[in-house]
Amino acid sequence: MNRIEQDFESLYExxxxxxxxxxxxxxxxxxxxxxELTQExxxxxxxxxxxxxxxCSVKTWIxxxxxxxxxxxxxxxxxxxxxxxxxxxxSGGIASTEETVLHREERNALRMAIRxxxxxxxxxxxxxxxxxxxxxxIGQILRISENSAKVIYYRGRKKLEEVxxxx
Numbered sequence: 770m771n772r773i774e775q776d777f778e779s780l781y782e783x784x785x786x787x788x789x790x791x792x793x794x795x796x797x798x799x800x801x802x803x804x805e806l807t808q809e810x811x812x813x814x815x816x817x818x819x820x821x822x823x824x825c826s827v828k829t830w831i832x833x834x835x836x837x838x839x840x841x842x843x844x845x846x847x848x849x850x851x852x853x854x855x856x857x858x859x860s861g862g863i864a865s866t867e868e869t870v871l872h873r874e875e876r877n878a879l880r881m882a883i884r885x886x887x888x889x890x891x892x893x894x895x896x897x898x899x900x901x902x903x904x905x906x907i908g909q910i911l912r913i914s915e916n917s918a919k920v921i922y923y924r925g926r927k928k929l930e931e932v933x934x935x936x
Contacts, residue, residue: 777815784828785811788835794899795839806842810835825909832900833910882932890925897922 788810792803813834821830883894896907897918907918 777811777818780814780818780827780831781811784831787828788831791832791835791900792839806835806839809842810838813838826906829902829906829909832896832902832906836895836900836910878933879929882929885932886925886928889921890928893918893921894925894929 785807789803789807792806792810793800796802796806810831814831817834821827883891886894892911893907896902896910897904902910904918904922905915907913907922908915911918913921
């Protein structure tokens, strides 16, 4: 096994679960789809490993690849990214129909509000809310400072609050 194959195997073992978890959120809890996107992500990582320059953490770099893979997939399949989360459950099991509808409507309103944000705000919100990345990691991906990522997130959140209050 050559060095690239060893490096790849190590990255795969270390980050597979994290990337799968991220993509589960993006795919609305569709596990087979998230697995497929995760496999495609790591295929792209393998093909691109020789190009990794170390400008950001490896995890951040792989998350960027995962985002690109999912954007490409969803732009081909549905022309939109499914922001809705899986149905919420209460402590007794599946949520009531009324709660489910209410939560679905809230998630849909949030998804639509995020889609209306400018690209700068939308990307930061996606990375922070759905990928749960730190501001430092967001800054590395978007090639902005950590403080800029914080400010953009804060302003984006305020814009979302305004839009959602108007409804």
